[in-house]
Amino acid sequence: MENSAISQPLDIVERCKQGDRHSYKELYDLCKNRVYSTAIRLLGNAQDAEDAVQETFIKVFKNIHMFRGDSSVFTWIYRISVNICIEHMRKKKNVPYHDSLDDTEGDPVVVADTQNPVTARLIIEKEIEQLPEGFKTVFVLHTIEGFKHREIADILDISEGTSKSQLAAAKSRLREQLLPYLEVIQNEL
Amino acid sequence: MNCEEFWKIYEDSGITPEGEDHLLDCPGCRKELRAEKVLMNIVQNLPEHEAPDTLWARIEGALPNKQIVEERERPNFDSIIHYIRGMFTYLQAVPFKPVCAACVIMLMSILATRYYYTRPLSPEDRLLKQDEIAYELEQKEQDYIAAIDKLSKLVENKKSSIDPELYDLYREKIALLDDYILQCRDALEQNESNTNVRTYLALAYKEKAETLQEMYELIN
Structure with a gap:
């Protein structure tokens, strides 16, 4: 999905700034699934994702008057959403967010049983969920949600170079994890 | 080209001719490339999760009305702009041009009236104004003189009815007023346009007329 293809609903935002409840719902409907999908892929379960989405939109509506239109309203909402998800991940793991390539150390890696009949999609989703926080966030935003490195850098407050290197590392990790299942997955496809 | 260089170039530019050469000699990268294609194929077709309807x-339940109102009412640039826009929206409902024209006419009338009564007079205007005052005073003088002549004749005919001592006092007062009137007339011969002297003269005539009126009332 290409983020830049979505036009910015400035009129909805303006009405939200005036406290119009119907416009709150309109704005929510426009991006709820994408925010929820991102949250569920970053946090790994529906309950945490729902909490994160709720927290995201409460923050969005309380601070909508601070949105100046310097970036897309979607980028602004996803920045809030991703930062809330990162906070949730930190609370869960009780470790700080790393944007270096060394943050793979110490992360548990779940190795699936190759004898079990699992679908290709489930394997991939499981492996994504097991990625280190920094890798997972950039991989989900870029490869699944379609954000550009410039937008990811803006959302996560990191450099474009860091975004690119984290994506390369995430893909390398996923390829490595997929190799044992490659024959099974290719047969399914 | 080694494996690390292959993947670095692959991430930026895809498979280059040099990369194809590397793949021919590297079964590990060939297998990993297959994994990459499988990964991208699946990931880019992952379904979007639908947010639950209850969310x-x-x-909405976690957004108290009061809180939203407070945020909206907090003074900030946007709310000021919104307020000004609201004012313009209200003014659009008013027949703006007629109201504006009426206000301008009223204001100009007030200013013109104020200017007329407080304007500095030119020398010509000042002379005209003095002539106007002098003419009015002269008319009053003529009226008082006519009244004095009439009252003098009436009092003269019946002066025996008045107490002699009181009559003498009245005569003395009238003699003083006549003397004052003569002095004023002498001054006016020197400068006919002296409105101050003409005013004093009119007041002296008025006083003489009122004194004669008192004498006449005493007689009757």
Whole structure:
């Protein structure tokens, strides 16, 4: 999905700034699934994702008057959403967010049983969920949600170079994890 | 080209001719490239998760009305702009041009009236104004003189009815007023346009007329 293809609903935002409840719902409907999908892929379960989405939109509506239109309203909402998800991940793991390539150390890696009949999609989703926080966030935003490195850098407050290197590392990790299942997955496809 | 260089170039530019050469000699990268294609194929077709229908109710419930109103009423640049826009929206409902024209006419009338009564007079205007005052005073003088002549004749005919001592006092007062009137007339011969002297003269005539009126009332 290409983020830049979505036009910015400035009129909805303006009405939200005036406290119009119907416009709150309109704005929510426009991006709820994408925010929820991102949250569920970053946090790994529906309950945490729902909490994160709720927290995201409460923050969005309380601070909508601070949105100046310097970036897309979607980028602004996803920045809030991703930062809330990162906070949730930190609370869960009780470790700080790393944007270096060394943050793979110490992360548990779940190795699936190759004898079990699992679908290709489930394997991939499981492996994504097991990625280190920094890798997972950039991989989900870029490869699944379609954000550009410039937008990811803006959302996560990191450099474009860091975004690119984290994506390369995430893909390398996923390829490595997929190799044992490659024959099974290719047969399914 | 080694494996690390292959993947670095692959991430930026895809498979280059040099990369194809590397793949021919590297079964590990060939297998990993297959994994890469499988990964991208699956990931880019992952379904979007649908947010539960109950989620909006949770969000709406967690947004107290009061809190939203407070945020909206907090003075900030946007709310000021919104308020000004609201004022313009209200003014659009008013027949703006006629109201504006009426206000301008009223204001100009007030200013013109104020200017007329407080304007500095030119020398010509000042002379005209003095002539106007002098003419009015002269008319009053003529009226007082006519009244004095009439009252003098009436009092003269019946002066025996007045107490002699009181009559003498009245005569003395009238003699003083006549003397004052003569002095004023002498001054006016020197400068006919002296409105101050003409005013004193009119007041002296008025006083003489009122004194004669008192004498006449005493007689009757």
